[in-house]
Amino acid sequence: MTAEENRPAHRDPYALALRTGGGPVYLRLTDGRWTWLPVHRWYAQPTRADETLLERCVGPVLDVGCGPGRLCRALLHQSIFAVGIDVAPRAVARTIALGGTALCRSVFAPLPGEGAWQTLLLADGNIGIGGDPRALLRRCTQLIAPTGVLLVEVEQIDVAERCTAWVEDTHGHRGPPFPWARLGASALRRIAPELGLGVTDEWRSDHRSFLALSPQCTARGRPS
Template structure:
């Protein structure tokens, strides 16, 4: 199933399509910031002036089974919407637990891989109108750096919360640096130097996430760490 398409540039798409290639071959990718595009939001000096920075991704991990840290994010969930699901390891984990689950991803290749594996996944953006099950999901996931989707974390968590049931929550995996709060333009580049089109992205740490949550009418209800990763649960502010 494909839903109405959001026209904004998205993670790893366009150009030489390195993300799609890596998904099929389980390669390594670099997320490379465009020089001069970094925009600080937390008032921390220095980062914006550093220019190009890189973060590495091992795509094989996204195609593997969910690990113990991953599974903590769906403990006690009744249903799961995985935003930016990739090859849908979290959808598989939720289905294996007998939960209603759906993944959404902008990558046609990732969606095809998940559908071929018999998993419920749709092609599209979280910002698209008419996501299946809007208003009924118990947990919406933003893992693997997906708080960066669209380059505007406040807008993203606000949109993610809009698909939830009244007692639902958004679970966000935050950046290793608790104070990180930057937005920038970036490209995905593979080991052969093939680059995607440029797209907006962001990085948000645990401390900074609270500011974005509050601006979206949410609050951080729970924070926990597992296997060196940090997660926050956002619920409607009351």
């Protein structure tokens, strides 16, 4: 999950959490709901659920909203070429400091290798980037190769929601608001064909849910 760092790091809970690798910090929605952000997991070694993503990656890999880069760094350690992108400068700096490769760039900005990435990762709720999953997925189809795949983490519940959110700490300090979205597996299955995408795989691991989507494919995978 990413949020743009357009406030000083000492005032922005998200930037501070990235600096310390801790928290706790929360994703707060305008209606008062909140979700705990597992910053400590983003700095830890990949979990078994993460490994199920990594096992499906074929290089080159683009990790969208890479945070501190645990996934792209793990792929590099497996000799799979991977690059992370994130709009948070501190996230990109941490990825590079920890041995990864990353660019401080929005997924909607011009990127290297457009149309040639074999795998694109949208993990950790990053299907919500920009607050419009259709626009995000449409952009992702421009980035991957015709033979490529999108690996997307979705919500555990059946939800399709566009909202405004911000990162908040336990003292009530808030970062800047940004557009966000939440999408479950059923909703992703519904919109995928509109974008020329087909679901080729669906699985769950450690209370997390994932789908694989490929261009020009109508096959529908089954949960494993």
